[in-house]
Amino acid sequence: FACLFAELGTAVTIVELLPQLLPQEDARAAKQFQSALRKKGIEVLVKTRLESVAEYRPDQVTVSLEGGRTLTAEKMLVAVGRQPNTAGIGLETVGVAVDERGYILVNERLETSVPGIYAIGDVTGGFLLAHVASHEGLVAADNILGGNRERDLRYVPMCVYGLPELARVGLTEDDARDEGFRPVTGTFRFGALGKALALGEGQGYVQLVADHDTDRLLGAVMMGPHVTDVIHEVAVALEAGMSARRFARIVHAHPTIAEAVMEAAQDVNGESVHVAG
Structure with a gap:
């Protein structure tokens, strides 16, 4: 919503209690996403506690932040999570x-x-x-209906529908290290991606994580246009147990956003051809 209203010309301020936006996401990706929002003119306040709503009227709300600062706006959106509605239903x-x-x-x-x-x-x-x-x-x-099936949540795509979009699946580099892998990464920046440049979105990137010992793909993080669609081909590759080198040899159409994933897979083994200037 912050991105949407900013694109419509509204002055937007985000107040976040934790040290970064999107605390559940890869720290590097969250930092770059936060930087992208600031470039859009969105004020981002991290490590900031909203103490109280000091004044509320139908056309104006004033909130008090820790340290004595106040913010006044036409509307306030409270996004503090959800809780189950299971009490009293039997x-x-x-x-x-x-x-x-x-x-x-x-x-x-x-x-x-x-x-x-x-x-x-x-x-x-x-x-x-x-x-x-x-x-x-x-x-x-x-x-x-009599089956014996279990849910499989190993490769659930996680998507942030902002401007830019952010997506990840599988393990991040830190996750992989915590699980005992020796992770290696391959990164491709959208500054060398024809489709992204044609869209005027050259600030994105794709990063793939693979296991150093087996070359098996472990996860991906990406930011930029349409990455919430592109992330699914990595989910399929993870489910199939594909190696980075095998994935890198799959022909991707040009110009597309998806070819950035192929380039990142090539970069895992130092084989990427295109580099942003």
């Missing part, structure tokens, strides 16, 4: 267990503590994403 009557925050407890088949009762989506916690809920719905339906 779960305790039938014996469906919930955790301390109210999320319904399920196994990998999406079955609750009561055999034959299933739950999917945000109400079960974890990834609060529509595409995860859709996947879980299919898994639960198969099991209700």
